[in-house]
């Protein structure tokens with residue numbers, strides 16, 4: 001678009017590629033001490049967890065009519081559990097899970 | 109001289125289910141768990157959509173997001189110094205105006221949004237913000253208010269409430285209430301002194317639909333616009349990170365934060381509680397206020413009561429007497 005002579009080109013400082021959907025260079029799932037657990041029976045899809053998650057870790061799967069949790073990035077703040085209108089979300093200690101992030105051999 | 113204006117109209121939404129599903133502020137950032145500013149960023153980015161450029165003055169929403177050369181912004185984003193978010197936005201908007209005039213840019217004029225902290229907006233960043241408003245650039249300046257200089261370890265800022273315990277206003281025998289001053293009023297600063305500004309609003313992470321609609325309206329209105337967004341910071345305000353939205357909601361229920369729009373000289377209020385809860389309810393859930401005595405709380409309540417008589421309009425505030433000895 002711009003005609004800048006080669007010799008006047010300056011490498012732009014600190015340019016980074018835009019992430020697509022997620023930023024895998026900053027995985028935050030291993031911050032968790034608690035994990036939100038969903039009981040789909042009780043969920044009425046009020047979408048509070050989807051809208052209030054600062055890390056966009058709850059998304060609606062339209063086809064399945066279910067909210068889906070992102071374990072790779074969830075920091076375990078539990079805003080979702082606090083804002084859940086039907087008590088479908090509860091918290092469980094991360095250590096209680098076979099795949100608990102604290103048990104992972106490689107954290108990053 | 110022809111000035112390009114946006115032809116897009118971002119439409120308002122009615123309910124949570126119609127919030128766009130696309131994320132432009134994606135998972136994978138180092139903001140604290142439960143960070144209110146991160147939550148509002150996600151919502152603002154959704155509201156603005158792909159035709160957007162963010163300017164990020166130094167503060168948590170720059171540092172905690174973009175460290176180690178990776179960022180969560182899926183739309184163009186540029187760092188600015190903490191002092192000059194408004195200037196960088198002005199330059200970007202002016203450059204697009206020139207490119208469009210010369211036929212070198214065929215796309216739309218983008219949404220230019222400054223995402224500045226309270227320090228970066230109405231304290232150290234005030235002159236550049238004011239200049240952008242004064243010159244009438246077509247850009248949106250957002251002050252996400254976590255009521256402190258959070259990123260450097262929670263120092264007091266002009267929006268830190270009276271009585272707030274920060275690293276620069278620790279309560280002690282000489283000053284038992286911690287912070288002695290009452291806060292600045294950012295929307296009033298903008299409204300009062302900038303004739304080019306036609307739309308100013310306050311928003312909160314507790315009311316996401318209202319927030320999204322205000323962002324869209326601010327972007328649709330030509331010329332400079334300003335949003336003041338309440339964004340609780342669990343680390344700085346010392347409350348449990350699961351309570352971010354709850355605390356934001358309590359602020360509105362107690363009158364500590366008022367949701368309003370100011371458009372062409374008229375105020376309109378949103379989500380106004382029928383009856384306000386005592387400010388104590390808001391104070392007691394945050395440890396930054398744990399040291400306050402009954403007398404301090406009464407002083408705070410009196411301030412809020414006066415403010416609620418005409419929300420948005422500044423009230424006379426008690427100015428602390430000068431200290432007797434240095």
Ligand SMILES: Cc1ncc(C[n+]2csc(CCOP(=O)(O)OP(=O)(O)O)c2C)c(N)n1
Pocket residue numbers: 145166167168169190191224225226227228229254256257258259260265
């Ligand atoms: C000129 C200048 N002075 C001081 C700093 C140090 N500094 C970096 S971030 C920050 C806090 C910014 O506070 P605010 O704008 O409220 O954003 P927050 O971190 O609260 O999100 C400060 C003081 C700086 N980067 N530049």
Ligand code: SF4
Pocket residue numbers: 138139140142143144145146168172254258259340341342343344
């Ligand atoms: S200190 Fe506060 S504003 Fe900064 S990242 Fe943490 S929660 Fe967010």
Ligand SMILES: [Mg+2]
Pocket residue numbers: 167225226227252253254255256257258265
């Ligand atoms: Mg701040």
